[in-house]
Amino acid sequence: MTHPLPPLSPNYATHMTRAYKESVEVHGKWPVEYQFRAAQGDHRHLLVVFSSVGSKYGFGGALDSVKCNVLRIRDHFDGAASYYVARDMDFSVSDSVQELIQDFMRRLRVSRDEVTLLGASKGGSAALYYGLKYDYKNIVASTPQYFLGSYSKGHGQLGDAVLGEGQPDENVAVMDAVMKDVIEKDKDLGRNIYVVSSPGDYQYEQEVAHYLPALRAYENFNFLFVESPTVRRHDEVVRQALPSILSIVYAVTEGVAPRWGDVRVGADAEDREAAAEYLAELRGRDTALATLTRAVFTDGKLELKGRAFLPGQRAEGPADETKRLVLEKDGRTWAYPLETTSEIRLYRDYFDEYFCEYAMGGFASQGELAFDDLPQGTYDVSVSIASKAEEIERRTRLISAAAVDRRQVCGDSEVLFRGGKGGLKLVKRSIVGADSPGVSFSAVKAEERDRRIHAEGVFFLPGRNADRDGHAHYYLVLEGKPGIRSYPLAARKSPESVRPHKQQGDLGNYDFGCFTAGAAGIDVSDVPAGRYNLLVSMSVGGALFTKRAGKVTLKKTR
Numbered sequence: 001m002t003h004p005l006p007p008l009s010p011n012y013a014t015h016m017t018r019a020y021k022e023s024v025e026v027h028g029k030w031p032v033e034y035q036f037r038a039a040q041g042d043h044r045h046l047l048v049v050f051s052s053v054g055s056k057y058g059f060g061g062a063l064d065s066v067k068c069n070v071l072r073i074r075d076h077f078d079g080a081a082s083y084y085v086a087r088d089m090d091f092s093v094s095d096s097v098q099e100l101i102q103d104f105m106r107r108l109r110v111s112r113d114e115v116t117l118l119g120a121s122k123g124g125s126a127a128l129y130y131g132l133k134y135d136y137k138n139i140v141a142s143t144p145q146y147f148l149g150s151y152s153k154g155h156g157q158l159g160d161a162v163l164g165e166g167q168p169d170e171n172v173a174v175m176d177a178v179m180k181d182v183i184e185k186d187k188d189l190g191r192n193i194y195v196v197s198s199p200g201d202y203q204y205e206q207e208v209a210h211y212l213p214a215l216r217a218y219e220n221f222n223f224l225f226v227e228s229p230t231v232r233r234h235d236e237v238v239r240q241a242l243p244s245i246l247s248i249v250y251a252v253t254e255g256v257a258p259r260w261g262d263v264r265v266g267a268d269a270e271d272r273e274a275a276a277e278y279l280a281e282l283r284g285r286d287t288a289l290a291t292l293t294r295a296v297f298t299d300g301k302l303e304l305k306g307r308a309f310l311p312g313q314r315a316e317g318p319a320d321e322t323k324r325l326v327l328e329k330d331g332r333t334w335a336y337p338l339e340t341t342s343e344i345r346l347y348r349d350y351f352d353e354y355f356c357e358y359a360m361g362g363f364a365s366q367g368e369l370a371f372d373d374l375p376q377g378t379y380d381v382s383v384s385i386a387s388k389a390e391e392i393e394r395r396t397r398l399i400s401a402a403a404v405d406r407r408q409v410c411g412d413s414e415v416l417f418r419g420g421k422g423g424l425k426l427v428k429r430s431i432v433g434a435d436s437p438g439v440s441f442s443a444v445k446a447e448e449r450d451r452r453i454h455a456e457g458v459f460f461l462p463g464r465n466a467d468r469d470g471h472a473h474y475y476l477v478l479e480g481k482p483g484i485r486s487y488p489l490a491a492r493k494s495p496e497s498v499r500p501h502k503q504q505g506d507l508g509n510y511d512f513g514c515f516t517a518g519a520a521g522i523d524v525s526d527v528p529a530g531r532y533n534l535l536v537s538m539s540v541g542g543a544l545f546t547k548r549a550g551k552v553t554l555k556k557t558r
Contacts, residue, residue: 020072027099029092033074034100043067045253046108046115048101048130050084050123051075052235053158058123062242068253071104073097075122080161083148084126085178088164089171098134113137116252118245120238121145124195128211129179131193132186138252142196142238142245143203146210149175183214192257194248196224196241200231220259222248227266229355230348239348241265275354282312282352288396289350289361290383292424295400295417297408302369302417307343308383309361310394311352319389323363326395327379327426334374335384338363371415374428381417381424397423407473407539412484414475414539431477431486433537433544438462440501440513443549446534451557452521453478455489455549458497459538460513467509469493472540474515476522478552480532485524489536492516529556 020035035057039045045068051058057072077087077096087093105115116138119127124144131139145151149172152162163171193215197208215221226241238245244265251258287310294305308323323338341362347355363383386393399421406417409431416427443457455476460466474489492514502510515536531553537546 020070025100025103026096027103028096029090030077030087030096032096032100033076035070035072035074036104037070039069040067043069043253044108044110044114045069045255046071046101046104046110047249047253048073048115048117048127050117050119050126050130052119052121052123053081053155058119062246063249065246066249066253069104069108069110071101073100075126081122081158083122083152083158083162083175085129085148086162086175088161089174094130094133098130101130101134114255116140116249118249119144121234125179128193129182131191132182135188137190138192138257140194140196140245140248140252142241143198143201143208143234144195144211145203146179146207147176148178149173151207179211180214183211189218190220191218192220192222192252193218194222194224196226196237196245198226198228198231198237198240200226200228201234201237203234220257222258222260223262224260225262225264227264227269229270230351232347233344236345236348270354276313276315278354279313279356280315283310283314283390285311286394287311288383288385288394290385290396290398292398292400292404295404295406297406297415297417300370300372300408300410302365302371302406302408302415304338304363304365304369305341306363306383306398307346307361308338308363308385309346309358310385310387310392311350311356313356314390318357318359319387321360322386322388324384324386325365325369325398326382326384327374328382329375329377329379334379336369337366338383339366371410371426371428376413376428376430379426379428381419381426399423409475409486409488411486414473414486414537414544416539429544431475431484431537431544431546432479432535433539433546435547436545439538439545439547440510441536441547442501443536443547444497446536446549446552448524448552448554449521451523451525451554453487453524453534453552454517454521455534455536456492456514456516457536457549458494458501458514459536459545459547460498460501460510461538461540461543461545462503462506462510463508464540465509466491466498466513467511469512471512472538475537475539476517477535477537477546478524478527478532479535480530482528482530485527486537487522487524489515489517489522524554525557527554529554 020037022035024031024033047070049058049072075081082093117127117131118140120142124141127141152158153167159167197204290308292306325336327334343362346358346361381398384395403420413428441459446455469491476487478485491512493512494514495511498510498513534549536549
């Protein structure tokens with residue numbers, strides 16, 4: 001029985017989702033790009049975030065646990081950065097940004113005392129600039145630059161974008177005076193200002209130190225000096241100090257302003273003798289490190305990058321290491337040389353009691369990781385690391401923090417490189433798989449013209465979604481007396497082609513369950529003349545399925 005019903009209303013739950021929404025608004029002369037995320041619960045405060053050089057929006061996912069309203073403003077005006085201050089020496093940029101902030105304050109019904117400005121590096125300068133110029137009470141600035149003109153000059157695209165074409169010295173001088181002027185004009189010393197820096201950052205002496213005499217006049221000025229051997233570069237200050245920065249943000253956005261004054265964050269200086277003793281002991285342990293960061297098949301070869309080294313350090317200092325990729329099966333091994341490469345942050349990622357740099361702790365394949373002569377089978381993958389000077393050679397399983405699944409045709413075989421945190425395996429198996437009745441297959445086109453194979457059709461496994469182009473790998477296979485050749489095919493989205501092959505009641509999405517050789521077809525000019533079975537293989541999950549698509553006769557080429 002049908003009853004009259006009201007129309008559907010928007011679902012209130014969708015309105016209450018707490019996610020960043022990206023938008024652009026024009027205020028004054030400039031469109032301002034931003035992200036906004038509403039507060040969770042009764043946390044009315046507004047946190048305004050400015051970005052550093054090279055980042056689109058500041059602090060990334062580090063602010064996910066902050067409960068108040070978050071407005072992240074992008075420094076992107078007329079296609080380039082402005083320091084949030086001037087674009088091509090046009091200072092109206094800051095007025096447009098300020099109007100956006102004010103507009104959000106009106107919408108959220110917050111006062112200037114309920115706004116906190118946050119930024120690191122370029123964003124830290126912006127936080128101070130807007131806080132002092134436009135009268136905001138709470139400012140959190142990590143590693144801010146003081147001489148905006150000198151820092152911009154010659155700094156990639158930032159120089160021309162801020163200073164104008166040619167980056168004239170007179171414009172540099174004007175921008176260099178911006179922060180000094182805005183501090184001198186500010187008469188409200190009742191602000192809560194937090195500045196973060198580190199002796200490990202060259203910009204402490206070059207930039208940050210110039211702020212300190214004037215900022216110390218503020219009633220609640222706090223300077224956090226981060227000391228750690230893992231801070232060796234400018235961008236590492238905010239990473240090391242992030243717990244302290246977040247603790248400030250959590251407190252201030254809840255209406256509580258910590259009064260710390262000058263504080264040093266971090267442990268005391270390392271005991272060199274204790275460090276040398278510990279690292280030497282660590283070096284002597286039966287352990288090694290090998291992690292994968294990149295794996296890709298290119299032109300039939302596997303390209304790898306990662307980290308591999310022997311932990312610790314001998315008393316005499318770093319020693320050169322050589323590295324090899326090892327494949328192992330049934331007691332037999334195949335070894336491939338790896339290139340030792342430099343890495344700049346392993347001392348942070350693998351800090352163990354004491355600082356150790358591991359400057360040459362990376363590895364990369366040398367381009368010869370082709371497996372044409374490798375017998376078919378499943379191989380455990382490890383890395384062997386040797387230090388000739390120490391007469392040490394250790395081997396450990398290669399692992400990956402992220403799941404890895406790479407596949408590539410290799411003549412009459414398919415090569416798979418798969419695994420994750422538990423280890424990686426290389427599998428080489430026949431390109432001709434099972435002819436299963438459980439798959440859906442239809443070859444719409446399978447023909448040869450002028451030594452090019454044109455093929456397309458439907459091929460999917462019911463029950464396993466084919467809703468994206470990476471759901472499976474498709475291969476064209478030529479099988480004949482001269483042998484087996486194989487070529488990659490592409491997945492194609494074609495819901496109308498798939499629809500007739502779906503069983504009644506099947507709710508799966510198989511829109512990408514189609515293969516194609518592309519408009520140009522596949523060049524088989526190097527294949528010997530003869531008659532071949534034309535097969536299509538689909539590699540999906542751990543399985544490989546193969547279906548016959550017809551026959552072709554390749555004539556001799558002149």
